[in-house]
Amino acid sequence: MSPDLLYALAGVGLCGIGLAGFLLLDHLLRRLLAFNLLGSGVFLVLVGLAQHRGGPDPVPQALVLTGIVVAIAATALAIVLIRRYFHLTGRTSLADAGDGQS
């Protein structure tokens, strides 16, 4: 087992942790954190698995760079939305908002 594969497996673990957090946490910021963990896990799988046999591979590395930028864009936008939502409603979660629109 190469260290790359080990990191890929760590990525799998992060995916599991992130997914559990994403599903179970209500607080929007915490879900956002979980999303970022999940994303990191996916990136690790992508690079680790690809590099397991052939050594450093710039293609998945470039993909992960792209992925990171997309993730920060989404995260930053989410933070803006969350803060504004909190500002207007005083809520930090989407659960039981009771405005009748389920």
Place this chain on the structure above:
Amino acid sequence: MAGLLFTPLAWAALSLLLDFRRGRWLSWLGMLIQVLVSLSLWFAVAGGGGFFYALAGWEAPLGIALRVDGLAVSFVLLTAAVATACGVHAGVYLDPGKSWQRYFWPLFWFLWAGLNGVWLGADLFNLYVGLELISLAAVGLVALGGEAAALRAALRYLFAALLGSLAYLLGVALLYGQFGTLSLTGIAGVVGATEPAAALALLLMLAGLALKTALFPLHGWLPPAHGIAKSPVSALLSGLVVKASFYIAARLWLELGDRLGSQLLAQGLGALGAAAVLWGSWRAFRQPYLKQVVAYSSVAQIGYLFLLFPLTYAVAEPVSRLAQQGITLQVISHALAKAAMFLAAGNLILSVRSKRVDALGGVSHFLPFSLFSFGLAGVSLMGMPPTGGFAAKWLLLQASLASGQWWWIAVLLLGGVLAAAYVFRIYRASFLEDSVSDDFYHPPKTLEAIPMILALLALGLGLVAEPVLSVLALPFEVAAGVTAVQP
């Protein structure tokens, strides 16, 4: 030629620098050009067959290639038609006085660019970026204006979309790790019959895409987002955006499903689709708000799409083709009809100044045109002849019969009846003349004309289904293998 399809990106960049009114003129010009370009590309492909287009001069797998075939260009054309309708409508409908409306146009164009990217995409990672582009633009459009309810819907939508994208990306990671390429055709060429890792990858990707397509029971985010957004935005989202993720799922399934799928997965997805049809229709019937009715109707109509999976798995080739044609028609007719319905609903809401269904009493008196458009679109959703919805339903019925999967027949027929139930509920409300008030606002003629045109297109699709399908089914093999760099 294919390069011109990226000009939406250029319109996006330019319109960001302008305010709403100037952006409107620019965008209307852009739409005209876009429609013309899409048309000419469509005719080019209809005449000369499909081809691969290698971007940046690097061919797959090193570079990214676009797959320009009959199906893709038809969807490009569909996008041009629906998005133009929504864009023209939005230009009149939205209130230019609000400073944030200026961001409508760039978001709109980015959305369009993302859609085109997905239709033409043949590279798994590129499809991921395209999906994210669409999702973020859509979220931005929903949130535009920043009311609390809109923000809430946008956040829900954003989280669902992000989770779906990551599930898809995880699948891509597994596939790349195993096969060392991102090109879908490349993977389809080397994948074997028993590959548990690849099968899990396909499952993950389908699950993520199903979440983004709002397949029951993952549909919770759709009705608030589509119900709360401004009507032209809702029309875009329901008509086109959810189709993008489904399109990728379908392409994956048709390329890899025969080896990586299983009967259980196929029937399971079909069953979820069936549940979506029934549950979505029922919920639509119960909604007190007009746009919520239309939004839940989308959940139901999306359900039909997932019948693709059981009807193409382990069936004879002609049956599979029938199913594919039926689903394609369903995508197109739903895009046209649902866009028409949302735009017409917007007009009705504007006219009675209330979002409630029971406020529509007497509207048939004063706004027959918009109501008629709504009705015509509803006819297509019900799957009544001669609309495109009927043509789709007919083909799916035939595919179900021919494959011996008779249980889907019940879904198709019952779904039509349920759709009639929620559509006729709206008619009923609008025909009631008990409490006729004269206090109706008359929207401009443009607003009334656009949904009518879309609804008529959905209607006419059924009559010309055969020629349309013949272009969709263009033998891609003509140019496949020869990665022709486009002339």
Place this chain on the structure above:
Amino acid sequence: MSWLLDGLLIVSLLVTAVAVLLSRDLFRAVVMFMAFGLLMALAWVRLQAPDIALAEAAIGAGLTGVLLLDAVSHFQRGRLREQPPGEEG
């Protein structure tokens, strides 16, 4: 030696990840997340991906962290403003 390093790094990655999600205090969670980002950067170095390591350090740990911290402080200010003193914030 390098196995030990990798193993240690992976274990601490997973532990920090769990800590991010389980810590009761939001501020703490975000700090843990920034630590996680730095560990990720290290992991990328170990994976011979220096580009990603740089990006992760700058974007993942740095910028995201600052954005989140800013948001957390905003929430806490909002809480303080809204709720009468004495109640738990």
Place this chain on the structure above:
Amino acid sequence: MRRLLVLVSLAACTALTIALALAVLVAAESAVVSELPQQLAASLGRSGVEHPTTAVLLNFRSYDTLLEIGVLVIAGMSGISLASTRSLEDPALRSSDVLLYALQRWFVPLMLLLAAYLLWAGSHRPGGAFQAGAVLAATGVLMRLGGLPMAFIRPGVLLRLGLVLGFAVFLLVAIASALAGEAFLAYPPGMAGGLILAIETVLTLSIGMILLALFVAAPVSAEHEPEEGGGS
């Protein structure tokens, strides 16, 4: 009920993790050998840069990068579209902390230098537009927290121009090559290196600007409520 749901979710996540781990192990054993690294090595000479990751990002798969910048622009403008005040400056932050101020006077130029280095390094060693842009944004964040005035951060045309500049230049190059008869996004032969550097430079500026704008757009002050409601 709630507990049951938690347990089920946890069990599902665990099962998925195990399945995924097994899949990774299986995939790692697969015999398919990718030709991609060889192809990449063979084509690197024609890409105009020496560093393979940069070559992939800005030449081989430049379409991805173009769309990705698009994603950033979308996030940036969605962010500022929600910003509540006309000026995005926060007067409360214009602190007069002497120490911070002094620190900044040293730090800001240093970071700008770092960004420039990262940008330049990108063509032949690790570094590039993203990293440089991130550093640039971090500099901006620091300046803002330190209370330095930043007149350009207003939702005016200048800000929007800054947001879109990198994207626009990238697109312009892409379209120009398409109009010149090459494939969309292809660089004219011999000009790849220079064009990539130029694109990276404007991208750095824009990325920094977008991230900074998102940071700055996030706060909402109670005093300036935007008008609510819209056309419908």
Place this chain on the structure above:
Amino acid sequence: MSLTALLPILALLSSLLAAVVIFALPESSHRLRTLVNLLAAVLKLGIVAAMTWGVFRGVDFSVSFSMLPGVSFMLRADALAMLFAGLSAVLWLLTTIYAVGYLEDSPNRSRFFGFFSLCVASTMGIALAGNLFTFFLFYEMLTLSTYPLVVHRGTARALQAGRNYIIYTLGGGVVLLLGIAWLHGLAGDLAFRETGHFQSVDPALHGQLTLVFVLLVAGLGVKAGMFPVHGWLPQAMVAPAPVSALLHAVAVVKAGAFGIVRVVYDIFGIDFAYRQGLLEPLAWLAAFTVLYGSLRALWQLDLKRRLAFSTISQVSYIILGVTLFGPLGTVGGLVHLLHQGIMKITLFFCAGNYAETLGVHRVDELDGAGARMPATSIAFTAAALGMIGVPPLAGFVTKWTLGAGALAAQMEWVVLVLLLSSLLNAAYFLPIVYRLWFLPVAAPWPEERRWGRLETNAWLFWPPLVTMLLLVLVGLLAPTAFSPLSWAQLIAVRMYLP
């Protein structure tokens, strides 16, 4: 495009385009709308007359194009098609005239006449459809375009009736679609053919084909108002009188009956249906409906409701005729398709006249109306006598032929049903006639309106008289070459002697 392909399309377009124009017209342009309506109706009548002449001479009018893989849109004019097309073309003209008068100053006329024209376009499509698929297409279009007519008044009662109408007819449509799709899966795209398609068919398919037959007849039976699924019809009476006339005489119920005729003869073939024993149960059901409708009609006090139950009874005569194996039964059923239309529309016109002129809706308010409105009452009496089967009126011709057909098919019990039904017809029509002519006016009319010289509005006055004339003529001239009876014989000959 040749004239033979063009004429069926024109026959459709004449009312389709009229509908589009009328929708586009503003509510206030009353004269223009009337003009368009009448022009379209006259034009259509001319086209249909020309086509009928052509069909008689043996010209084949047909046009088709492929709509979906394996399915074509097909219009074709055969003798049976012209029977129905002729009926609807003639009656549409009269109903249009009537409707113009009836809705003189009610709101939403643009909407009304638009859907009215769509409705007739659908009927024309049903008549000219060349295969089951095309038939279904127009059949569903008819469902949709009649809904706004049924709920036209917008009252809670009208909406309730519309709801039931749509539940019944859409339900029937679903069953029909299932049958058609199934049949298509078994046998492909089937064009209507006078001798049917299954004269010799693999016995292994018999079971499935029988099921398909049941589905098709059940689906069509909803619109034809056959017994367990007739519930929508009496409720739909809340619609304005011209709509009721259209529903009962021309469009909706006739479309169902016509569809059953097509399915039995032109898809399955009467031979196949007979050999499979499919006709006998259908005959029992039809006979039951005939008696049931008449019995229910006896107890209705509302005039239009009484007529509605009478329709349920009378339309099943057509089905009954179809189930009598042999040319005579077929002729009886087909000719009744036409005769019932003429008689029933007369009755509805008259009922509408009583309602509009005198404000009378109930049977017991009609006392002495004959003196106040002699022309209308004469028309009503003639139509009622025709329904009962008094010679030499239209109804007599039908019943006589049907009886002869029953004897030829050795189903003597049908004669008994016919006699019983005639007695019942007399029992619910004669009291009305008696009240009209022989009872004095009991109370002042609820809402009397006067229109100068004539007993009622001229637009309302003439149509029932014309249809009365028609129903006398088709009865008197039955033996001649150009009567509906001869035409039905022509069709039957083509069906039984390939």
